[in-house]
Amino acid sequence: MEALVLDLTVTAAKETALLELSKKRESFPELAPYLWHSFGTMAALLQEIVSIYPMLQPPSLTAHASNRVCNALALLQCVASHPETRSLFLQAHIPLFLYPFLNTISKTRPFEYLRLTSLGVIGALVKVDDTEVINFLLSTEIIPLCLRTMETGSELSKTVATFIVQKILLDNVGLNYICATAERFFAVGAVLSSMVTGLAEQPSVRLLKHIIRCYLRLSDNPRAREALRQCLPDLLRNPQFTACLKDDITTRRWLAQLLVNVGHLQEAAALGTDVVGPTPPLQQA
Amino acid sequence: PSKSDAAAAAAAADGKPAPPAPGPMIDPNIIANLHNYITINPQLAIVGERLQLKRLVPMAVDRAIVEIISPVVDRSVTIACMTTQELVLKDHAMEPEGEALRKSAHLMVTGLAQSLALVTAKEPLRIAVANNLRALLTNQLDANMLEQVVAMLVADNLDLCCQVIEKAAGERAQREIDERLGGAYAARARAKAAGQQFVDGALMQGRFPGALPEALRPRPGQLTAQQQRVYEDFAHIPRTAAAAQQSAGQPRPPGSTGQPEGSEGGSIGPPGSRQQPGSGDAEQAAVAVAGGGGGLAPP
Numbered sequence: 001m002e003a004l005v006l007d008l009t010v011t012a013a014k015e016t017a018l019l020e021l022s023k024k025r026e027s028f029p030e031l032a033p034y035l036w037h038s039f040g041t042m043a044a045l046l047q048e049i050v051s052i053y054p055m056l057q058p059p060s061l062t063a064h065a066s067n068r069v070c071n072a073l074a075l076l077q078c079v080a081s082h083p084e085t086r087s088l089f090l091q092a093h094i095p096l097f098l099y100p101f102l103n104t105i106s107k108t109r110p111f112e113y114l115r116l117t118s119l120g121v122i123g124a125l126v127k128v129d130d131t132e133v134i135n136f137l138l139s140t141e142i143i144p145l146c147l148r149t150m151e152t153g154s155e156l157s158k159t160v161a162t163f164i165v166q167k168i169l170l171d172n173v174g175l176n177y178i179c180a181t182a183e184r185f186f187a188v189g190a191v192l193s194s195m196v197t198g199l200a201e202q203p204s205v206r207l208l209k210h211i212i213r214c215y216l217r218l219s220d221n222p223r224a225r226e227a228l229r230q231c232l233p234d235l236l237r238n239p240q241f242t243a244c245l246k247d248d249i250t251t252r253r254w255l256a257q258l259l260v261n262v263g264h265l266q267e268a269a270a271l272g273t274d275v276v277g278p279t280p281p282l283q284q285a
Numbered sequence: 286p287s288k289s290d291a292a293a294a295a296a297a298a299d300g301k302p303a304p305p306a307p308g309p310m311i312d313p314n315i316i317a318n319l320h321n322y323i324t325i326n327p328q329l330a331i332v333g334e335r336l337q338l339k340r341l342v343p344m345a346v347d348r349a350i351v352e353i354i355s356p357v358v359d360r361s362v363t364i365a366c367m368t369t370q371e372l373v374l375k376d377h378a379m380e381p382e383g384e385a386l387r388k389s390a391h392l393m394v395t396g397l398a399q400s401l402a403l404v405t406a407k408e409p410l411r412i413a414v415a416n417n418l419r420a421l422l423t424n425q426l427d428a429n430m431l432e433q434v435v436a437m438l439v440a441d442n443l444d445l446c447c448q449v450i451e452k453a454a455g456e457r458a459q460r461e462i463d464e465r466l467g468g469a470y471a472a473r474a475r476a477k478a479a480g481q482q483f484v485d486g487a488l489m490q491g492r493f494p495g496a497l498p499e500a501l502r503p504r505p506g507q508l509t510a511q512q513q514r515v516y517e518d519f520a521h522i523p524r525t526a527a528a529a530q531q532s533a534g535q536p537r538p539p540g541s542t543g544q545p546e547g548s549e550g551g552s553i554g555p556p557g558s559r560q561q562p563g564s565g566d567a568e569q570a571a572v573a574v575a576g577g578g579g580g581l582a583p584p
Contacts, residue, residue, distance in 0.1 A: 002500040009515045015534055030496075037494040038501040039376050039508075040515035043393060046368070050400035050522055054529040057408055064536035065529065084493070092371035096364050097397075100404045 001028050009040045015068060018048070022074035032082030035075055042079075042092070048072035049097045059106035066110030070117040073098070077117075081124040090136045095122060102145040105152065112154050119149065119160040126167035134171040143168070143178070147191045155204050158195065162210040169217040172282070179221040189218070189231055196233040205244050209251045212236070216254045219261040222281040228262045237267040249273070315449055316350070319343040324441040329434060332426075338438070341421045346442055349413035354450050357406040362458045365398035369458075370465050376512075378485040378494075379505045381477060383470035389508075389516040390462050396519030398458035399451040403524060410446045415439050451524075 001024070007017035025031055035041050052069050055061040076094065079085045089095075098118040104111050122142065125133045137143075142164070149161035165188065168174035178184050192211055199208055215232065218224040235241045236255065245252045256275040259268035268275055315322070320343040325333055333339070369390055377386045418435045426434060463470075469485075476483035482505060489495070494503055523529040 002498045005501060009511070011518070033493045034497060034501060037375070037497055037503075039503060039512055042372050043376065043515055043519075046372075046397065047518055047522065050397065050404075051532050052529055053400050053404040054523055054526045056404060058526075060526045060530075062530065062533070062536070065533035068533050084491075088371070093364055093367045097368070097401075100401075 001031070001034070005031075005034050005038055005041060008035075009044045014044065014048075018068060018071040018075070022071040025074060025078050031075075032079045032085045035079055036085045036088055042094075045072050045075060046094070046097060049076075053100060056100060056104050059104065059108065059111060061106070061108070061110045061114065063110050066114050070113055073114075073117045073121055077121045077124045080121050081127070083128075086125065086128075086130070087132065090125075090132065095125065095136075095142075096140060098122070099141065099145060102149060112157065115149065115153065116157050116160065119146075119157060119164065122164050123160050126164050129167070129171065131171055131173055134168055134174045137168060138174065138177050143184075143188070147187060150191050150195055155202070155207060159204070159207045159210060162192075162195070162207060162214065166210050166214050166217070169214055175217060175221055175282070179218070179224045182227075185218070185224055185227060186231075188214075189227070193231065193233045196235050200235060200241065203244055205248065205251075208244070209248065209254075212251055212255050212258060216258040216261070219258055220279065220282045225261055225281055232258075232262055232264075237264055239267075239270060242271070315452070316347065319347055319445075322445050324445075326437050326441055329437065332434065336422060336425055336434075342418070342438055342442065345414055345417035345421055345438075346446055348417045349410055350446055350449055352413050353406050353409050353446075354453060357402050357409075357450060358454045358457060361398045361401035361405060361454045362461055364401060365394050365454075365458050366461050366465055368397060369394040369462055373466075373516075374469060374485065375488055376503075377508075378488040379483070379503050380508060381473060381483040382507060383473035385508060385513075386466065386469060386473065387463070389513075390466055391459050392516045392519040394458040394462040395455040396522045398454040399524075400522055402450050402454035403447055406450045407443070407447055410450070411439060411443055414443065414446060 001021070004017045004021050007013035008021070010017075021031070028034075035045070048069055049072060052061060052065055055065060076089075076098075079089050080095075098121060101114050101118040104115065122137070126137070146161040146165050149157050150165070153161060169178060178188055192214055195207065195211055199211075215228065215236070219228055237259065242252075242255060245255065252271050253273045253275065256268040256271040256273040257279060259265070259271070260275050261278045320339065323339075323342050323346065325338050325342060329338060373386060373390045373393060377389060380386055415435050418438055419431065422431055422434065425431075472485075473483050484505065494501075497503075521532075523532045
């Protein structure tokens with residue numbers, strides 16, 4: 001593996017090394033610190049990222065170039081996931097170099113794949129509950145970028161973007177940030193609501209699950225809870241729409257709790273879970 | 286405007302703290318001599334005379350650049366400097382020559398700041414140049430003709446605008462990285478004056494880099510030619526799609542790449558992944574995309 005890491009900084013050997021290392025990345029638990037601490041490897045990976053910027057607009061990213069950069073992103077994801085390198089990765093602000101990818105709108109496969117893999121890096125960061133990560137992300141424009149993907153992405157991209165927003169909301173700092181102004185709350189609320197509408201046409205249980213978790217978490221904030229009494233999509237109270245959750249007790253319980261929190265007790269009871277009262281709202285910081 | 290635009294505006298309004306940096310310093314000669322660099326297609330010669338394009342196009346280009354340059358250069362330079370500072374200090378922890386550190390830092394910060402500035406500014410510039418041209422030329426042409434003339438002028442002059450902004454970003458990034466690394470340059474000079482071997486102790490304290498295998502472990506002393514080349518590559522980052530295509534290399538034969546080109550159901554998976562995210566649980570998909578290794582923490 002050392003030889004492959006060294007090859008990342010040798011122009012002629014780089015492409016093969018990217019492919020081989022991204023394939024085998026999970027069998028080397030120390031790969032992340034090797035990538036970070038060896039000479040020039042992170043610099044070489046960043047070169048891979050910025051080298052495809054010119055193909056973003058007008059959209060001209062080929063499958064080949066997309067593959068190659070996604071292999072580099074997979075290695076960055078490895079660095080983002082590892083407890084010994086995560087902080088260093090944030091300290092160097094490397095996630096910001098992926099934001100231009102999330103800003104693209106082309107629906108072609110190379111672009112979908114690029115966005116999905118980039119979201120995967122951010123997803124790896126939020127997967128561990130770490131306020132440092134949330135603070136970092138909130139200091140950047142990740143929320144509007146996630147909202148954009150949630151509006152326009154493929155089902156899988158939407159799911160990962162919603163997962164990222166969910167993890168930001170689950171942190172108190174993130175919840176307070178999003179509920180700090182009406183504008184922010186309604187920006188998130190409007191996108192969640194339009195996704196629910198979209199699910200009526202194209203159902204996806206896994207996406208619905210994350211949307212419900214986001215709403216439930218928003219309802220922990222007193223002002224957001226008030227607002228949700230008015231703007232929670234009616235579909236979430238429609239037994240036909242939520243019938244797809246019949247085998248998913250956790251999500252059904254989240255939904256019932258959400259409905260209780262915003263005052264729809266009958267519909268909550270109809271979900272057949274054992275929720276009795278609203279969860280106490282969080283004190284605002 | 287879409288909802289995420291509102292969110293973007295909200296984030297921009299109070300999100301990132303603006304760095305306390307001076308405004309972008311553009312080479313005064315480029316802006317002052319814009320008219321020398323402007324391209325006006327010969328097809329427009331006749332109409333161009335009547336419309337005073339030689340006077341109006343530099344005006345539109347100048348206004349567009351002024352509208353766009355400041356936030357783009359600020360943001361690109363700040364990000365490029367933060368990244369460069371962390372990575373060059375790490376890679377040069379045992380490099381005794383301040384000048385070698387400075388050279389690497391300049392190469393990297395310039396490449397990164399220019400790339401970020403270009404990718405951020407290109408579309409806003411295209412729109413701003415077009416809008417300014419329309420504002421200056423409206424009433425002088427019928428709508429259809431106006432759009433044709435504007436499109437032609439934008440296509441011919443967009444790259445000039447981009448170059449101005451890239452140049453400003455690169456120049457300011459170099460000044461700013463020197464400020465940030467002033468202490469690191471001085472520490473190397475002090476060690477040299479005292480006849481000591483320089484090592485950045487703060488970067489050598491953890492388990493790594495000491496725990497790296499021999500082949501990857503940093504060695505005391507100056508960078509090798511191969512190591513210098515990694516940083517020199519920052520001077521050759523492609524800035525056009527064609528150059529980017531070339532730098533990505535030739536496609537390999539089918540089946541040898543990571544992209545699941547022929548995977549069932551057209552689902553998209555992470556590179557090198559054996560397991561495609563299927564119709565299963567959302568968390569599985571997120572985990573698969575987020576790189577596996579442990580489940581999600583229960584909410």
